[in-house]
Structures are given as C-alpha cells and as structure tokens.
Amino acid sequence: MTLHKEGRKILFFSLIIFIGIFFLFEYVLNTPQWVNDGILIILIVVYLLILQFFRNPKFIINKNDKHVLAPADGKVVVIENTEETEYFNEKRKQISIFMSPVNVHVNRSPISGVVKFCKYHAGKYLVAWHPKSSTENERTTIVVENGSGIEVLFRQIAGAMARRIKWYVNEGDVVEQGGEFGFIKFGSRVDIYLPLDAEVKVNIGDKTKGGRTVIAELKS
Structure with missing residues (x-):
C-alpha cells in the first residue's frame, strides 16, 4: 500500500x-x-x-480486450440505457459507480486504447446521486477507442464533498487498461457509457474494485 x-x-x-x-x-x-x-x-x-x-493499493491488472474494468472502487448505483448527449449523441448503456469517502479514490481506465476526446466542465456540486449531477456538476469527460474501434466514454463527476477532480490524460494519449487516469478527492461518482450490445456483468448494489472488477464485456 x-x-x-x-x-x-x-x-x-x-x-x-x-x-x-x-x-x-x-x-x-x-x-x-x-x-x-x-x-x-x-x-x-x-x-x-x-x-x-x-x-x-498496488495489484496485478488482468488485461483483456473484451472486458471493461471498473474505473473506480465503489458501489454500482445505475445500470440503464440512456441518451448520451455530449459526444455520442445517441443511446448508450450507462453504468454509474458511487465512490464514498472510505473508498480508494484513484480512477483507472476501463479499457486500453487512444484518448479520442477529453474535456473538463466547471459546474455545480449537487450530491453525486442526484439525477442531474452527470450533466450539471463539475466533471471531466474522457473517451477511449480500443484497437477494434469501440469507443467507451467515462466521466468523473464531483459531488457535494468532492470538489477537486484531477485527470492525467489528453487527447491523443495512449492509455492502458487499469492504468491510472485521474483522481477525485474525497469521493464522488464515475459514469461509464458503453455500446448497447455490451453485456453487463454487475448488478445494482454490487461493490467494485477499480482496475479489477469486470463490469461489462464488449461484443464486437
């Protein structure tokens, strides 16, 4: 440790x-x-x-091109099909992980690939489970494209306590699955947007470990 x-x-x-x-x-x-x-x-x-x-914590990351790893320690609070309006502008499968103050706050890349999009948004500090926190709170949006051309979007979202989002990647960077891409101080939430045919491997209420828990499997 x-x-x-x-x-x-x-x-x-x-x-x-x-x-x-x-x-x-x-x-x-x-x-x-x-x-x-x-x-x-x-x-x-x-x-x-x-x-x-x-x-x-330090641990061995089991990389797999088909797997989507949890980007954070926490609890799964949302699994749904929803309209992603910032980058894809189409329906995507959303998985949201809530990070409490007692979780590890390191954020890790769910897949390996190239960063195609990275943008920071200043915003509000609604509680992380508020429905509008994903679009109105302070946040970063990062999109990574893997070797098969599949794009996965993940979004760091600040909450009522977490008011310092850090990210360490820029557009064009190559990231490794499970590699550290950011940090949210004192907890908050991370949203992941996947293709609609992705097979979800977790349920609402499941606990996740960043870089270790497989939350979904990509089909293409």
Whole structure:
C-alpha cells in the first residue's frame, strides 16, 4: 500500500495544523489534561481518516480486450440505457459507480486504447446521486477507442464533498487498461457509457474494485 501523490500536500499541511492545535491546547490555553488527551485522540483519528482517503493499493491488472474494468472502487448505483448527449449523441448503456469517502479514490481506465476526446466542465456540486449531477456538476469527460474501434466514454463527476477532480490524460494519449487516469478527492461518482450490445456483468448494489472488477464485456 502506498500513498497517492494527490494527498502529499494535504497530509503535510494537515499534520502541521494538527500539531499546532495540540500545542495550543497543551501549552497555551492551559486546559485540563483530560481535555488535551481528548483533543489528541480526535486529531489522530481525523488524520488517519484523511490518510486512508489517499491510499493507493498496488495489484496485478488482468488485461483483456473484451472486458471493461471498473474505473473506480465503489458501489454500482445505475445500470440503464440512456441518451448520451455530449459526444455520442445517441443511446448508450450507462453504468454509474458511487465512490464514498472510505473508498480508494484513484480512477483507472476501463479499457486500453487512444484518448479520442477529453474535456473538463466547471459546474455545480449537487450530491453525486442526484439525477442531474452527470450533466450539471463539475466533471471531466474522457473517451477511449480500443484497437477494434469501440469507443467507451467515462466521466468523473464531483459531488457535494468532492470538489477537486484531477485527470492525467489528453487527447491523443495512449492509455492502458487499469492504468491510472485521474483522481477525485474525497469521493464522488464515475459514469461509464458503453455500446448497447455490451453485456453487463454487475448488478445494482454490487461493490467494485477499480482496475479489477469486470463490469461489462464488449461484443464486437
């Protein structure tokens, strides 16, 4: 287990602030020792919670051109056929994965291929499960075309807590299945849009592991 680069500054400055708070209570305010002990415990617990937000597990990725891997840890909250209006402008099979604050927040490419489209949208911060969050929240849209010419769209969506989306790819880049393409701080949601003939391998409520769980199989 390693720590993700997105957490380094937050963890460093959080540590400085927490140490400052502890010294304030311990040496300046002259509060009772039981209060100081309680403050210390609270600070340690909060810091450990922040620390776990930025964990980045290492594992072997089993690549398969037919498989679509989960782009994130989380829970499947949507499986439906819907109109995708930003890039395809036609019906697609949508799978949405909700990332809670306790999930790993690294986002991974569902397939290997070339990035055909990449766009960032500033927006609102509706709760991630809101029906309009996919089109109105802060988000990035990325489309990857595999070697067979099949395009898969995946979208990082910010939520009420998650207000920092990071992405590391641009149009023309080559990405590997399971490779890291971005990060959403403190949880949110990722939508995946697949061809209508893709065979979904998960159900509503299933837990996913980014880069490991097969969420669908491509037919062509």
